Amino acid sequence: MDLNFNAEERAFQSEVRGFIAKNLTEEMKRATALTPSVFSDPDIGMAWQRALHANGWGAPGWPVEHGGPAWTPAQRWIFETECARAGVPNVNVMGVKMVGPVIIGFGSPEQKNFYLPRILSGEDYWCQGYSEPGSGSDLSSLKTRAVRDGDDYIINGTKIWTTHAHHANRMFALVRTSDGERQQDGISFILIDMKTPGITTRPILTIGGDHEVNQVFFDDVRVPVANRVGDEGKGWTYGKYLLEFERGSGIASAKLREGLKAISDLAESDLTGRAIDSPDIASRISEVEVDIDALEMTELRVLSALQTGQNPGAVSSILKLRNSEIRQAVTRLGVDVIGHDALAVEPMRPLYKLNHEPASPEEMLTVVPEYLNGRAYTIFGGTSEIQRDIIAKMMLGI
């Protein structure tokens, strides 16, 4: 057993550091630090994606034949950790990490040839059409319907919580193509051009003051049958495959550590009257840091199991659950640390392009919005309650 990286892994680490030093601009860094939503806006996020792609690192998880870099799990860990430390933009994962693997796994040769290069280059910007107003955690109860008409489907219905639908030119969606015995049957996985007539997008403001999610309406939207991925009615299988990617990407601790560092820097600063001098705040910072240590070790245990070809088991739900809870603990601590400055609301977005002097110091501007928006971490991608159901079923057999 050894917690340290070997010579090869350390060499890779300096390669990643060199790449970041060369490509991460001050503008990107500042914009990322001042973005209180999950993902960077496309101008920032896609600039970083293009830099990664130019270096052959556009899709770390993909197989080599589709442009993946063939990294070992340890290399992926190093890459994600170095990126988090440096504060690189949070690239919207809907393309590379979500629809990409599904197209690779289940798409036709034509779909692979057309879509995959455009995901890598950032030419296409994707959003996810899963949840509906009537189906949240009970996702397979979805009602958006696609009816066959010649070589097209005609789609009617609505999707909600659609991250960056207002930026995206493409959506992957789960739609009902028939009614099966089980509600999971009769769902198909379909790729939709967002410029198709009949699609309208309504912004939804979250409680932190950010416009990141939307509701999307489909009114007789015509989509070619050729845009269906895999078999008709098998969409649930593909969609679940993707959800495992969403939950089990498994490398979250480095980002949490950076988030906590920002908060403890504030706590040690005169801006907060040195909040850290309160023993309660100091102990709580330690408590969260130790929780991050535990999560990191669990991630490394999973990584080691993967490296030696073992199956880590149903631990991805534990990682998702702890990551979301710790993230909320970090942001909760942030609100307590900044004290009076938690009262000031800055409604303008983006925070890195304000045309006035904000009421609070810049390094505090994201604290309250991140806390408020962050309540969603235990809700999206399967609520904490759903994750506990999964742990009970998969790990404990009850």
Added chain:
Amino acid sequence: MDLTLSDEQKLLRESAERFVAGSYNADHRRKMANDPLGFSPAVWKQFAELGWLALPIPEEFDGLGGGPVEIAILMEAFGRGLVSEPYLATVVLGAALIDRCGSTAQKQASLPKVADGTLKLAFAHSERTARFDLARVTTSATKTAQGWRLAGGKIAVLDGHAADEIIVSATLHDHHGPSGRIGLFVVPATVQGLAISDYARLGGGRACNLELSDVHLPDDALLGDGHDALPAIEWAVDRAMAALGAEAVGIMQTLLETTLDYTKIRKQFGRPLSANQVIRHRLADMAMQVDEARSMALRAALKADSPPTERARTASGAKAKIGKCARFVGEQSIQLHGGMGVTEELEVGAYFKRLVAFDTLFGGSAHHYARHAELGRKA
């Protein structure tokens, strides 16, 4: 970076698990709880034969040269069966302090005997007024013409009643008064002036308080050459906390499995307890906390030889976190067993009590989060 067990480590784990499963059952534990010694000398002899007493001792002193990860593997298995043999006191604390502080002659005199099972040790450091502060020692050692004279009192000495030699910490005094340095003395259990009052320890095994009134010791009773022993004490206690953390993981794992089985069998309102979501979620939380504790115990073992500040922060973080998980898992195990969980008729209570003892030993969660925070500011 590799966190998988080597083949030797897997073998160690298998043999420890097999031994504990075969030799430790409810009857044995009940017998030990009422035994004046608190453990079985026959089992101790088997520990020696299996090489476990020699495990962390350097090869030059007849040991096997193992490290904190091997100790953790063994301790986790001990936790599964609530082993009450004085392994922590003799091997993890006693032998480690002699190895770290002793002269070659002192090591040669003790370590091979620990390895072959003929010498049991204990570490007497805590004092009533010091609470969990390792630097506060009022027991004094005054230089005399013939050697040293020790006076003072110690509390919560693990397994001191069974030890052949007790390592006692004392503030060194010379003719100018207190020197500000702590020394470690090897005190034979039979020495004149030493009074040992032992008691049953919460969760199994025994502990004792010591009174030292004018205990006279030869010069070579002092380990090493009189350098301040505080850094060594902190090192040894950090390693002991890592070992105890692994033991706590074993205890929690057993409690989780026992409780899970019970909720599947126990029927209320016409269905098993585990059919209720509130029960399933509680068990999911318990499983998650056992897993977090496992991660922290491993981290503490892997960083037990890191530079002092990093080692101490990791040990304190692990102690605090595992302690918190232990209380939760222990308390919920009792809760889910209902009324039976509060009785001595089931063993859930015995496992719970060992976890409470774990959380208290060397300081609870509040103490260790505070130490973690303070070390972070110094770093």
